[in-house]
Structure formats: structure tokens, C-alpha cells
Amino acid sequence: MIITGLLLGAALGYVLQRSRFCVTGAFRDLYLARSTRYFTPFLLAIAIQAVGVAALTGIGVIAPEPASFAPLAVIGGGLLFGVGIVLAGGCATGTYYRAAEGLVGSWIALIFYALFAAVMKYGPLGGFTEAARSRTVGDATVHETLGVSVWVPTVVFAGIVGALVVRELRRSSGRKVAALPPRRTGLGHYLADIPWSPWVGGVLLGLIAIAAWVLSTAAGRNGGLGITTPSAKAVTFLTTGDATLVDWSVMLVLGILVGSFAAAKLSGEFRWRTPDSATILRSAGGGVVMGIGAALAGGCTIGNSLVETSLFSYQGWVSLVAIMAGTWAAAWFLLVRPQRAARGTARPAPVLSPVA
Structure with missing residues (x-):
């Protein structure tokens, strides 16, 4: 059943590459350009997943376990991860799909990210990470604190996001996007020729996140989408040969590379690009900080900002901020x-003053 991780990861990679969906850009543009063009679709993905997860939990298909809240580790790790993704030029998934487009700088960031996530989770600093994340406080989720059903924060959040979506659509209704001449006809034109809007990326990301819960549970893993831990597992497997580490989640991240590479090749956007030495050092440093931060925070922009937020866990929302x-x-x-x-x-x- 772990092969379903590879297939779903390939679908995720294809969607990310075609829609250029990177959470780093969503967060950065919100600050630099006051633009919510990608941020609102990201919130939509969280809302879609939240509704799906609550429904599947209610009928007993899945049994999600929100992460315990370790405030110091989550806040410190989240801050570090935020710095790291700017240095690296992309979040965890953004780094994966850009590496598959042929960006050597993203490969460097990805290697150091996975390596230091492994060091922090399974290597010599594993004890430090475990100790930092063991300092938990209070309840794990918002609805647990309020003593209400998970449907209460789900419905409230979905309503807020719905209002934001309507507002964003109204603001962008007159915006025109220049289209390139089609190279294909029919379905191929939509799959490979034209860029997908952030709304397509957000909706599909939310649906893929729901599917991840179902397929991962069927494969014996209780969890949704995740990038940091499977990346660390892949590195640890390569250094130890422990085949038990290769689970559904590892196949998922490998699938992201496969799917985004296929999308880049079909759209003609794949080509090897080698950065200058300064960018190489910056990408490597960003990867290191990303790996350390994600391990401490218990997840990245996917594991925390997308998945844990849909469970309304404090780790997810505090990490997002x-x-x-x-x-x-x-x-x-x-x-x-x-x-x-x-x-x-x-x-x-x-x-110059005129000459008298």
C-alpha cells in the first residue's frame, strides 16, 4: 500500500509545479506587497482539509492525533524555519518542486534541509530535540480547551475563509493574465501549456491533503501530508540501510520529485540552472536552518501550517504565526x-544651472 504514497506525491508535485504554489511566496508577498493572491488560497486549502478531516473522523475512517504543544520548541523552531525558507528561496515543498525543475540551488537547499532534519531527529542532536519537544503545556487543540466539538472551530474558520475568498475574487475579477500561444490542443493544453491559478492549486492541495489521510491510514501510518520527517527518514535510510524507515511518507516525498519533474518537462520549464557561489552558500545555509527549525517545531509549512492547523492544534497555528x-x-x-x-x-x- 505504500505505493499509493508515491502516486499521491506525484499528483502533489504536479499541482505544485503547475500552480507555482509555494507558501514562502504567500507569506513573503503578504508582507512585501500586501498581496493575498497566494495566502488566501492557502487558507482555503486548510479549510477544505479541515472539513474533510472532521467528516472522516466522525464516520470512523481516520483517527488523527493532534501534536502536543511544546511552546518554546514550536515558536523557536517556527521562527528559524521562516528565516530558512527565505534564505533557501522556498519552503519544503517549494524546494522539492524547484529542484525537480533543474534548479541546482534548490537541490543544495534540499540536501542540507533533509540532512539536518535527520541530525535533529535521528542523529546526534536527537536527544536535544526530544528534550525541547517534551516541554509541553496545557491542551493540544483549540476545541479541547473550549470543550466543544471540532466542528465548531471548523465551521467558524470555513466561514471566515469563505468571506476572504469572495473578497479576493472580487478584487481580482478585472485582472487579466497574458496567455501564451497553445502548443497542444484539448486536455494537454490545460495540463501542460497554461499556468494554473492559485485557486486551482489551493483547492487541489486541500483535496490531496484529505486523500493523504485516507491512503496513509490504509498503509498503516496515522497521519496526513508531511515533508520533514520523511525527508529525515530518507537520509537516515541511505546512511544506515534500515529498510523499515521507508514508509508511505517517504514514498510521498519521492513522488513530489517525480510529479514536479513530469510537469516541468511537459510544460518546457525544465532546465539545469547553476547559481553563483553566493547563492550556493545562501541555499546551503537556508537548508540547514530549515532542517533545524522544522525538527524543533514538529513540522514545516506542510506538516504544521497546513495539516496541524486543519486539526486546530496549538502547534499548527502557533507555528504558522x-x-x-x-x-x-x-x-x-x-x-x-x-x-x-x-x-x-x-x-x-x-x-545644472543656466550660464548667464
Whole structure:
């Protein structure tokens, strides 16, 4: 049954590549451009998954277990992860699908991300991570604290997201997107020629996240989409040969590479691109910080910001805020501050006065 992880991962990779859906861009654009073009569809994906998970839990198909809340680890790890994704140029899934497009910098970020996630979870720093994440407090979920059904926060959140979706659609109703001449006809044109809108990416991401719960449970793993732990497992398997580590989730992340590579090849967007030395160092550093942060926080922008939020766990929502804060801080330091400094040191052109 773990082969279903590969198939679902391939579908996820295809959707991410065609819709250019990267949570890093959603968080960064919210701060730099005050744009919700990708952020609102991301919230929609959470809402879709939340409704699906609540329904499947109610009829006994799945039995999700929200993560315990370790505030110091979650906040600190989330901040680090937010900084790391700006350095690396993409979140965990963004790094996977861009690596499959031929970006060597993303391969470097991906390798260091997986390596340091393995170091923090299964390697010499595993004890530190375990100790940090063992300092838990209070309840695990919002509805547990309120003493209500999970449907209460689900319905409230879905209503809020619905209002935001309507608002965003109204704002973008007059926006026109330039279209390239079609290279194919029929279904192939829609699958490979034209870019998919963020709304398509958000809806499909939410549906894939629901399917992940069902297929993963059938394969003997109680969980939804996840990137950090399976990436760490893949590295640990390569270094130890422990075949028990290769489970449904590992097949999922391998499938992301397969699906995004197929999408990039069909759309003509695949080509090898080698960055300069400064970008290589920045990508490597970003991967290191991403791996450390995700391990401490208990997940990345998928495991926490998409999956745990749909369970209304404190880990998911606090991590989401922390990752956004880290993203914004890194964007200010690496993008906004240098631009302001450059404008401040630029000398104005001399004004020539007329000769009497």
C-alpha cells in the first residue's frame, strides 16, 4: 500500500509545479506587497482539509492525533524555519518542486534541509530535540480547551475563509493574465501549456491533503501530508540501510520529485540552472536552518501550517504565526533593508544651472 504514497506525491508535485504554489511566496508577498493572491488560497486549502478531516473522523475512517504543544520548541523552531525558507528561496515543498525543475540551488537547499532534519531527529542532536519537544503545556487543540466539538472551530474558520475568498475574487475579477500561444490542443493544453491559478492549486492541495489521510491510514501510518520527517527518514535510510524507515511518507516525498519533474518537462520549464557561489552558500545555509527549525517545531509549512492547523492544534497555528514572523523578519533584513540602504546612499544627479 505504500505505493499509493508515491502516486499521491506525484499528483502533489504536479499541482505544485503547475500552480507555482509555494507558501514562502504567500507569506513573503503578504508582507512585501500586501498581496493575498497566494495566502488566501492557502487558507482555503486548510479549510477544505479541515472539513474533510472532521467528516472522516466522525464516520470512523481516520483517527488523527493532534501534536502536543511544546511552546518554546514550536515558536523557536517556527521562527528559524521562516528565516530558512527565505534564505533557501522556498519552503519544503517549494524546494522539492524547484529542484525537480533543474534548479541546482534548490537541490543544495534540499540536501542540507533533509540532512539536518535527520541530525535533529535521528542523529546526534536527537536527544536535544526530544528534550525541547517534551516541554509541553496545557491542551493540544483549540476545541479541547473550549470543550466543544471540532466542528465548531471548523465551521467558524470555513466561514471566515469563505468571506476572504469572495473578497479576493472580487478584487481580482478585472485582472487579466497574458496567455501564451497553445502548443497542444484539448486536455494537454490545460495540463501542460497554461499556468494554473492559485485557486486551482489551493483547492487541489486541500483535496490531496484529505486523500493523504485516507491512503496513509490504509498503509498503516496515522497521519496526513508531511515533508520533514520523511525527508529525515530518507537520509537516515541511505546512511544506515534500515529498510523499515521507508514508509508511505517517504514514498510521498519521492513522488513530489517525480510529479514536479513530469510537469516541468511537459510544460518546457525544465532546465539545469547553476547559481553563483553566493547563492550556493545562501541555499546551503537556508537548508540547514530549515532542517533545524522544522525538527524543533514538529513540522514545516506542510506538516504544521497546513495539516496541524486543519486539526486546530496549538502547534499548527502557533507555528504558522512563528513561521510568518520569521519570513517577514528575514525579508526585511535581506530584501527591504538593503534596498533602503541603497536608496539612501545613492547620490542625486547634479542640477545644472543656466550660464548667464
